[in-house]
Amino acid sequence: MINPLDTQAQFRAFYKHLSKEFQSLQFVVTNSTDTSERIRLWGSNSNLSITTSEQSINRFNDSVVIGVGNYPQGMVYNPANDLFYVVNQLSDDVTVFDSRARIITTVALSPIPVASGTYSPTAITVNTKEDSLYYGEIYVLSSVRDTISVMTLNFTISEELSVIKRPTSFVYNPIDDALYVAGITEPNMFVIDIPTRSVEQRSIEGIPSTMGLDPDTGNVFIHIPELEQVYVYDTIHTRLALIDQITRNITAWAYHPISKHIYGILESEASLLAIDTLNFTEIRIALSGIGASIAYSTSEELIYIGETTNFQVLRLNADHQFTDPYPIADFETGIAIHPESGVVAFSKATANSVTLGRVAKQEVTIKEDYNEYRQEFQFSPAWVKHLKIISSDQLITTLELEDVSVSGKSERRSISIGNYNSPQNFLNVAEVFEIEGVVIDGLHRWYFTIPSQTTITLLIYYTKLDWFDVLENEIEKR
Numbered sequence: 001m002i003n004p005l006d007t008q009a010q011f012r013a014f015y016k017h018l019s020k021e022f023q024s025l026q027f028v029v030t031n032s033t034d035t036s037e038r039i040r041l042w043g044s045n046s047n048l049s050i051t052t053s054e055q056s057i058n059r060f061n062d063s064v065v066i067g068v069g070n071y072p073q074g075m076v077y078n079p080a081n082d083l084f085y086v087v088n089q090l091s092d093d094v095t096v097f098d099s100r101a102r103i104i105t106t107v108a109l110s111p112i113p114v115a116s117g118t119y120s121p122t123a124i125t126v127n128t129k130e131d132s133l134y135y136g137e138i139y140v141l142s143s144v145r146d147t148i149s150v151m152t153l154n155f156t157i158s159e160e161l162s163v164i165k166r167p168t169s170f171v172y173n174p175i176d177d178a179l180y181v182a183g184i185t186e187p188n189m190f191v192i193d194i195p196t197r198s199v200e201q202r203s204i205e206g207i208p209s210t211m212g213l214d215p216d217t218g219n220v221f222i223h224i225p226e227l228e229q230v231y232v233y234d235t236i237h238t239r240l241a242l243i244d245q246i247t248r249n250i251t252a253w254a255y256h257p258i259s260k261h262i263y264g265i266l267e268s269e270a271s272l273l274a275i276d277t278l279n280f281t282e283i284r285i286a287l288s289g290i291g292a293s294i295a296y297s298t299s300e301e302l303i304y305i306g307e308t309t310n311f312q313v314l315r316l317n318a319d320h321q322f323t324d325p326y327p328i329a330d331f332e333t334g335i336a337i338h339p340e341s342g343v344v345a346f347s348k349a350t351a352n353s354v355t356l357g358r359v360a361k362q363e364v365t366i367k368e369d370y371n372e373y374r375q376e377f378q379f380s381p382a383w384v385k386h387l388k389i390i391s392s393d394q395l396i397t398t399l400e401l402e403d404v405s406v407s408g409k410s411e412r413r414s415i416s417i418g419n420y421n422s423p424q425n426f427l428n429v430a431e432v433f434e435i436e437g438v439v440i441d442g443l444h445r446w447y448f449t450i451p452s453q454t455t456i457t458l459l460i461y462y463t464k465l466d467w468f469d470v471l472e473n474e475i476e477k478r
Contacts, residue, residue, distance in 0.1 A: 022385050022461040027368040029458065031450045037364050038449050043404070044378040045442035051364045063328075063357030064101035069093050070116070072347040072354060074123045075336035080136025081153055084336055084345050086354055087121040087140055094124070094140060096155060099343040101356045109140060109149045109157060120144035122168075127194065128215075129174040134194050139179060141170050148179065148192070161197065164190050169210040175218025176235045182208040182222065189222070202237050205229075212253025212262050214277045221262055221275065223250045230264075230273075232280060241280035246273065254294040256303055259318035263303055265291035272305065274320065285320060288312070292332065298339035300359075306331045306346065313344075315359075326359055364450070381441035382462040387432040389417065392455040395430055396448040404443035417448075439465065 018024070029050075031037045037051050069088025072095070076085050083104060086095050092114065096104040109119045119142035127137040138151035146167060147160040163170075164183035171180050179192040187207055191200045206224035213220055218235040223246060230243040230250075250264035250273065263285075264273040272285040272294075289307035296303055302323065303316040312327045334347035346355045389395065399415045420430040438444070440462070450456055 018386055018461045022463055023382075024459060024461050025369075025373055026457065026459045027366055027370040027373070028455060029450060030365050030367070030455045031452060032363060032365070034452050036449050036451050039364065039447065041370075041446040042374060042377065042440050043402075043443060043445035044374045046445075048445075050366055063355055065353050065355050066097060066101050066103060067352060068095040068097075068103075068347070068354050069106065070352055071349045072352065073121070073333050073349065075334035075345055075347055075354070076124045076126050076138070077336045077338060077345075078126045078136055078138065079128060079339070080126075084338075084354075085124055085126070085138055085151075086334060086336075086345075086347050087124045088352075089120055089122055089349075090116055092116060092119040092121065092142075094121070094138070094151065095354070097345075097354070097356075099338050099341055099356065105155050107151060107155050107157065109142065111157065118145060119147075119149070121149070123170060125170065125172045125179075127172055127174075127177075129177050132174075132177050132194065134177075137194075139170070139172065141167050141181070143167055146183075148181070159197075161192060161199075163192070163199075164188060169208065171211050171213040171220065173213060173218050173220070173235065174215055178235075180211060180213075180220055182211055184209070189220075202233075204233075205231060209249050210251065210253065210264075212250075212255070212264060214255055214262055216255075216257060216260075217277065219277065221253065221264075223264070225249050230275070243275060243280065243282050251292070252294045254296050254303055256296055256301075256316075256318060258301055259320070261320075263294060263305075263316075265294055265305065270309075272316075283320075285316070287314060288325075293335040295335045295337050297337045297342060297344075299337075299342040304335060304337065304344065306335050308332060313359075328355070328357075331355070377440045378442035381439055381465045383465045384435050384438040384440060384460060384462045386461040387435040388459040389430040389432060390457040390459070391428045393428070394451045394454060395428060396450060396456060398448060399432065399435075400447040401438060402445040402447065404445070 040048055040050055068086055070090035072086045073089050074087050084097050092109050094107045121140045121142045123141040125139050127134050129135055136153045140149040146163060146165055148163055149160050150158045152158050163181045165185040167181050167183045169182045173180055177194045181190040184207060187204050189202045189204050191202060204222060206227050208222045209225050211220055211222050220233050222231050228245055228247050230246050232241040233239055248269050249267040251267045252265045255262045260277050261274045262277055266273055270287040270289055272287055274285055275282045289309035291305050292308045293306045305314045312325050314325045315323050317323055331346045332348040336345045342358055343356055396417050399417055401413050403411045415434050417430045420432045
């Protein structure tokens, strides 16, 4: 026999009865915006949205700023150890950090103290070929010293490779396990075979500025500013294509493996060069500001473009459509993205810092098959026995029920949720007994206001009704 003072036992018996006699559904409403939002549920006949404000914007969520070396530039993510690396141009070192913004170490490029600016590292890349003996090796390009510093996975500089004078751009090519290096002093490209460290000099048509890589084929895209052309070479240096009338320098490149396009940011111009890597045709994509850096997000399958003129990040999908940009004040130079978690790292040279965070869409969302139930109840209505509301923070204060008859007449009544706070769960749970008898179909609607940054779980116990019973009840009401 249940003790009448044993509240928990009473609830257990009550829910045992509910589970046995009634069907149940559970769905979650999340308000990730910074304002309270008015929610509208059910009533699928009218095809109304779940919110009355239609608010949907992006923000850079859970961002953390870390201090790094002097004047950070390029960044890279290393899949071999799940860490980020950023080169610091004016302190001649590399800061290593994880996706939780914890600095692992700072590695000086010189084994002995030297004057700042002796190396002047500006770019960094990583060996991504999993079956290479040197998988995870980091390569740092120093524009003043004319070298590439090689960093092992234990954060030591193992060697320096001499390269072309005044190197400005390089890429790691996983197809032939080699580094391709270009500079601003001669019409040549150095190709360094990683396993042997041997260097091959390959002539090109003019003085290059930057290079991009198609990692699926190993084809290299080289921009020659003087000729206003982009040349495409394969791994054996056969020229595959020439793209003409590229009048602006290309400051950075990124490849989209789904669209099979490589994208280059055009310097001082609010546009993006997109080259089809299959047939080598090109189009221009307008930006809203001047782009600075670019990267591909594996987790989202989007190209990220950081703009410095309006401090926002654009995101481009495989169909060349922009999806929901978001502002970030700490962006200036480099960008790297974690392939699984989607954590984005931005370097800000003038602040000697890196900002890490994720893109979070500020909107109201409903999970757990809500839309499927909404459509089902439109043609097969339900009679509600009980409602349980659980909040991550504040409970909703009022649930407003709109009863709509078959003739279209509407009546509203409110249930005060505060009257149903459950004492066993620290007042963030409401057992709403007054909901009993409410019908969910294509006409009737529920309204409530959900606080900002709050998640509400609704657990509904119900039984299905016959349409003829519903119509009969509505006729009696009239």
